[in-house]
Each structure stands twice: as structure tokens, then as C-alpha cells.
Amino acid sequence: MRVLLVNAFHYLRGGVERTYFDEARWLTAAGHEVAHLAIRDPRNQPSPTAAHFAPSADFGTDVPFPRQLAQLPRTIWSRPAERCAAAVVREFRPDVAHVHAPSRYLTPAVLRPLERAGVPVVMTLHDFKPWCTNRLLFAHGAPCERCRGGRHWHALAVGCVQDSRARSAVGMVEAYAHDALGAYRAVRRWIAPSRFALEKAVELGADRDRVRLVSHGVELDASTGGEAAVPADARYVLFAGRLSLEKGVLLLPALAARIAPVPLLVVGGGPLGDWLAGTVMLAPNLRPLGHRNAAELRALVSSAAVVIVPSLFYETYCYAAAEALLERRPVVASHIGAIPELVEPEVTGLLVPPGDASALATAVSRVLADPAAARWGEAGRARVLEMGDPARHVAGLTAVYREAMAGR
Numbered sequence: 001m002r003v004l005l006v007n008a009f010h011y012l013r014g015g016v017e018r019t020y021f022d023e024a025r026w027l028t029a030a031g032h033e034v035a036h037l038a039i040r041d042p043r044n045q046p047s048p049t050a051a052h053f054a055p056s057a058d059f060g061t062d063v064p065f066p067r068q069l070a071q072l073p074r075t076i077w078s079r080p081a082e083r084c085a086a087a088v089v090r091e092f093r094p095d096v097a098h099v100h101a102p103s104r105y106l107t108p109a110v111l112r113p114l115e116r117a118g119v120p121v122v123m124t125l126h127d128f129k130p131w132c133t134n135r136l137l138f139a140h141g142a143p144c145e146r147c148r149g150g151r152h153w154h155a156l157a158v159g160c161v162q163d164s165r166a167r168s169a170v171g172m173v174e175a176y177a178h179d180a181l182g183a184y185r186a187v188r189r190w191i192a193p194s195r196f197a198l199e200k201a202v203e204l205g206a207d208r209d210r211v212r213l214v215s216h217g218v219e220l221d222a223s224t225g226g227e228a229a230v231p232a233d234a235r236y237v238l239f240a241g242r243l244s245l246e247k248g249v250l251l252l253p254a255l256a257a258r259i260a261p262v263p264l265l266v267v268g269g270g271p272l273g274d275w276l277a278g279t280v281m282l283a284p285n286l287r288p289l290g291h292r293n294a295a296e297l298r299a300l301v302s303s304a305a306v307v308i309v310p311s312l313f314y315e316t317y318c319y320a321a322a323e324a325l326l327e328r329r330p331v332v333a334s335h336i337g338a339i340p341e342l343v344e345p346e347v348t349g350l351l352v353p354p355g356d357a358s359a360l361a362t363a364v365s366r367v368l369a370d371p372a373a374a375r376w377g378e379a380g381r382a383r384v385l386e387m388g389d390p391a392r393h394v395a396g397l398t399a400v401y402r403e404a405m406a407g408r
């Protein structure tokens with residue numbers, strides 16, 4: 001089978017790209033031919049279709065709005081990306097296209113050449129962009145579904161796109177334009193990585209008959225990992241993820257104060273990085289470590305006494321929890337989104353109400369003191385390996401591909 005994988009970025013940037021690259025590797029190992037469509041970037045990995053990647057763009061939070069405004073036509077419907085997609089289709093002749101997160105860098109314009117060529121399209125629900133103006137169903141610290149049913153004007157009213165009214169106005173126009181154009185009409189099957197994502201997509205308007213549950217795959221790394229940032233015999237609590245509001249980062253200083261003197265190590269970067277660094281004087285056991293490479297992160301996870309996932313938004317899968325459980329670490333996490341499918345209370349960890357710093361601290365303290373927590377890590381590893389077996393994942397993917405190709 002000739003599979004075209006579509007994603008805005010072709011370098012490891014986050015959970016979306018991890019899925020994208022894992023699937024490319026596993027599909028290739030299973031005997032399928034894989035090509036890619038993304039934007040050009042010097043950090044990109046090799047690809048047989050790299051010559052047809054779309055021109056680069058930059059819509060990051062630190063990009064001045066006037067510059068983003070100049071890119072507005074490409075933000076809503078990227079004609080350059082559409083032309084590049086057509087070139088990839090002509091050269092590669094895919095049997096099926098699997099779309100991950102085209103975002104504003106490619107836009108759904110890349111689906112039109114696939115549709116015109118009769119290439120079946122499936123799309124993984126890494127977020128809820130087809131229905132949510134800011135894709136996360138999250139605004140100002142809490143889950144938000146105000147735009148449900150195409151009422152995208154709420155995004156402007158709330159200012160939920162990068163906490164900016166101007167950017168929210170662009171997002172509103174983009175969402176209404178995509179609705180009017182039927183931007184996602186070419187998608188024959190949606191892939192949900194969790195039961196939560198499946199049910200939420202159906203609530204938002206997806207046809208249940210076109211949504212399939214295929215949990216993200218995970219695999220054991222045979223490498224020995226890197227060197228941990230603290231002595232191996234030290235007990236510490238670990239947070240690893242984007243330092244942003246939706247990840248519950250504002251709770252970390254209060255948690256550190258409650259569990260002192262046990263260190264709270266924080267790995268990652270993001271918009272709240274400077275703020276978090278400024279709180280260290282109030283909680284000396286809070287230790288921001290910045291970005292760490294994959295080997296270093298794995299070493300830190302594997303040595304942690306507890307891994308915390310205090311998310312405030314609807315996680316559609318949650319690699320942070322899965323990776324901790326894979327390393328036999330007990331997890332304390334928010335009871336939100338797909339997290340409870342991985343973290344079961346007193347079986348693989350503990351769950352707390354999202355945003356409740358006191359409950360989070362109490363749960364972490366319990367894990368630190370409870371000998372039973374070691375068993376939770378073992379049970380978690382077994383659960384993740386069963387759900388995320390790569391062979392099972394590829395079998396699920398190819399079954400969805402064949403459904404889409406058959407047009408059923």
C-alpha cells in the first residue's frame with residue numbers, strides 16, 4: 001500500500017509528530033511504501049517527497065501580528081500548499097492519504113488535490129480543530145465548547161486564540177470559511193486515539209459511522225537512556241511537558257510547597273517558562289530543568305518517584321502519562337479527557353479534579369508514602385503495552401485505510 005502521511009511539521013516537535021514518525025516507521029517495516037507532505041524547514045527529517053514540501057511559514061505566539069496578518073491568505077486557505085499537495089499526488093500516486101495536523105501551515109487546502117484525484121483520506125483527531133476555533137476546546141483556564149454548532153463568533157468574544165482578540169478574529173474568519181468551503185468533506189474516516197476523543201467528536205458533529213478507535217502505538221526503547229539530572233537514589237516528583245496554561249503549570253509552585261523538601265523537577269519549555277523560573281524563590285524545591293533530549297527525559301522519568309499530569313484541557317490521548325506508565329512509574333493526573341483510560345485510581349495511579357492544587361498535593365504525598373504505588377506502575381506498563389502494541393496499531397490503521405479505500 002502506498003501511504004501519504006500529511007502533517008504541518010516534519011521534525012520531532014511534540015506528540016503529534018511522535019505519532020506521525022512512529023507510524024511512518026512501523027508502516028514501512030510492515031512493507032508499505034510511505035511518503036510525506038509537510039512544510040519546508042531546515043530541521044526536517046529526510047523524505048522521498050521533500051522536494052514538494054510547502055513553503056515555510058511562522059504563526060508562533062512570538063511572531064508580530066502584522067507579520068501574521070501579511071500571511072493571512074495562507075492562514076485560511078494555502079494555495080501554495082494546495083499546489084504542493086497536487087505535485088506529491090502526481091509523483092507518488094498514493095493509495096490512501098493519512099492526515100495528522102495540517103494546521104495553519106498547510107491548511108485543509110491540501111485535501112482538495114487528494115479529493116480531485118480520488119485518493120481516500122483518513123484523519124487522526126489529535127485535537128478538535130474541525131469543530132473548535134482554537135482546536136483545544138479550552139479557553140482561559142477551563143474547557144470551553146462555546147463554538148459548538150459553528151458559532152465561531154464566540155472565539156472573538158472570548159479571545160481564545162493565543163489570548164489575543166486580533167488572532168481570535170483571524171481564527172473566527174478561518175473557521176467560518178472552512179465551514180462554508182466544506183474543508184474536511186474529503187475525510188472518509190476519522191481516527192480517534194481514545195474513546196473520549198471518539199465520543200467528543202461525535203458530540204461535536206462527526207458521523208459516528210465514520211469514526212474509528214485506534215489507540216496511539218508505543219514501543220519499548222532498547223537503549224539504556226541518558227544520565228538523569230539528579231542522583232539516581234534521590235526521590236523526586238516529575239512534570240514533563242509544555243509549560244502552558246492548559247497543562248496545569250500554574251499549579252506547580254503550590255504543589256512544590258506542599259511536598260517540600262521532596263524536589264519537583266520540571267522538564268520542558270513554553271510561554272510560562274519565565275514565570276515558573278520566577279517562582280523558585282518561593283519554592284526552593286521547584287527545579288525547572290528546561291528542555292531535555294529524549295534519552296535524558298527517559299532517564300528522568302524512569303527514576304521518578306511520581307510523575308504528575310495536571311492537565312486542565314481535554315487530552316485526546318496523553319503521551320506524558322503513557323510514557324511514565326511504560327517506565328513503571330505511578331502517575332497522579334487530572335480526571336479529564338482521555339487520561340482516565342490510562343490512569344485508573346489505585347490500579348495504575350491516582351486521579352484528581354483538574355485545577356485542584358490541594359487534591360494534587362494530597363495524592364502525590366500519598367503515592368510517595370504508599371508501598372502499593374510500586375504495583376500501580378507495573379500495572380500501568382502492562383496496560384500501555386496492550387493498548388499501544390505497534391503491530392496492533394498498524395493492523396488498526398490498515399483496516400481503516402482499507403475501509404476508506406473501499407468507500408464504505
